[in-house]
Amino acid sequence: MAPLTASDVGEITVEDYGYGLGPPNGILVLRYPPAATIPDFPEGRDDFLHQVFFSPDGALVVRRGETSHFLSSTEMLWVRRGAVIEVRGLGLQTVLRTCVREAPARLTRHGAAVLAPSRQVRERILALARPGVSQAEGLQARAEILEGLCASPAAEVEHAASAPMTPARAVARALRVDPADPTGLTAWAEQLHVSPKTLQRDIERQFGLTFTTLRTQIRLRAALALLPGLSVTETAHRVGYGSASAFVAAFTREFGQSPGRYGQAPLAG
Template sequence: MSSIGHPPWGAPTATAAGAIAVEEYGYGLGPPTGVLVLRYPPQAAVPDFPPDRDDFVHQLFWSPDGVLAVHRGDTSRFLSSAEMLWVRRGVVAEVHGLGRQTVLRVCVRQAPASLTALEAGVLAPEAEVGGRLLEIARPGVEEQDGLRARHDVLEALAGCRAVHLGHVDGGAGPAHTVAQALLHDPADPTSLTDWAARLHVSDKTLQRHFVREFGTTFTAWRTTTRLRAAAAMLRHLSVTETAHRVGYTSVSAFTAAFTREFGTSPGRYAG
């Protein structure tokens, strides 16, 4: 995946980050009441947003047509298009997409108190909020319309119930190295033995690290991660495609595992 550096706070331009064309749309960027919207269009590879992020702005992440994976310390979550991620300035969180998808990254200096009190959290606003963001993530929008949309979006988000993403320092042990790789690609078929060989530790050592760091075995952690990713993907993909995207070759095996985890079949879960 490509890495994206600090988001610029400047005039609306088209820039390139590696092989990824990034569209930038800024409104009222002089005073602190402005907003910058970065749009990463669907690509074969979607961007990573690294932890060495700019602490000058609060950020909002959303994918209207895909799944975002969020990792903060020991906390991980997959977000569907019905959810957005709020990250307060100065807070470290790793965000990346799981496929060919659009990603919006919104940067603001000022926000309502209920948002600035939140370090990092998942919000599930009404669909109209995403629509307002898409309206200003395109050329030809008047500055006053962009600023009005900024106000509407932030006010709507401020009224949402947030699921806080806490931070527990996970360290940099071998289990966390494997866990981070699986969050990037839940379908990764690498076995415990192969991971251990790559990391120059024994199978037993790696398994022991998983139990100590995550309270469960490698296999159980990978299964849970795959199923949580699947729950977000089902909003956009069929059951069969979702199963394959998270590493199941058998749809029936996926359905059985999903039903055990969530108490309902993937078809019913998707509605």
Template sequence: MTGHTASELGEIVVEDQGYGLGEPDGMLVLRYPTGRAVPDFPEYRDDLVHQLFHSPNGALSVRRGGATHFAAADQCIWVRKGVVAEVSGFDVQTVIRVCIRRAPDELTAHSAAVLDVDAELGGLLEKVSRPGLSSAAGLEARQQILSRLAANADRRGTLTHATAPKGPAREVARAILHDPADNTDLATWADRMHVSTKTLQRSFQGSFGASFSDWRTRTRLHASLALLPHASVTETAHRVGYGSPSAYIAAFSKEFGSSPKRFLANRGG
């Protein structure tokens, strides 16, 4: 596995910056620096505030029930307060988490969304996550951050929510989302779940409408879309579990109908 998750270790070093705390327009920014644990934010996190998750040096996944979406380093994940969602990193990476109580209507119209982060917005998020900024400057930056996100929120649809799968497939899927490169085979996973291989395979088919192998392949390839704009094809291939770039390119081409480089070019990446 790439690394233990923070939930598994039970601890992670966090830096926090508060701006106007106690006020309706206040903001708390938590920075989870690169360390020895993969940052993850389980479903049972605090849902009393709106939250924004951004990793400037990695990709993030967000799971809503049985539906999973991915955010690249030039994107962020918006989660409205009261919404159940699970966010996790792929690697030992930095994550900036912004907690606010009040947000523009354009944002709160979405229960959860993946939003674009341009260079200016990325700089603002970096700025408020570091010590030394006055409360007044932090609150001004907060307004700029929310305004920029609200301006582009209507270009993105609300992230879908699918019925959460039950049974052993759910736990295996969660582990793979934390680490798409995990090459543990079906029989080993079944042994860990204390079920037979057939039972686990049926659980995947019933929960996701696909075999374990097909589901893992699709998950890896869709996760790679969040990595490709910021990493080479070779690095992306290894980070999502392919032993060689050629194997990754073949699987990618079969899934998306073009090579990774051509796909990016067509998308303007």
């Protein structure tokens, strides 16, 4: 049985580390360590704070309207204040949520964006989320973090207006949240109170794919986000493959190269 989300149980473990929080040029780092629930941040907006989400030991799934992205452990999500977005972990993992009231224009021009910061920026944020850091050290790190984020490649997460929640879209959204969900087409149809043929036709109409191909594509895109921090075998199981060999074959067919080329050591924290 999959773990519940923090929203399901109504609470989440959090450690907070603030530096210079009186003036507008302070920084607050909230660290959500791995616990018994999957960390999730439901769709909403903050009109006072810019935020950066980062998981050093897992992947995040981000949704903005009908736009969804998987983020690896080497990427971060920038969210300008007032932007509506939903963030969720793909497992029991650490999530760091960095909050600032002021940020450079090179960042605030993005409503929401996937950033690819340097290892040094990732290490700086991790270093702030620990006891024993002085106010002066924290504020110096803030300046270096924002400078590093400004220099990072950024891919805007566009807001696609939400479409009516058809059966096909309900299935796709559920699979993005849990790519390893083993539910088959017939069982999905039963849950959604439609026939399997009706559900299959709806998926083909909405996405131009069969159910099996849609599920495979979602699983493989989640795998791209997981591979920087997990082994090929762990990634295969995390996205729903019964064996590493089946995963390697599917990945290679889709991307033209083996998943091993995406592997790299995770950033410890």
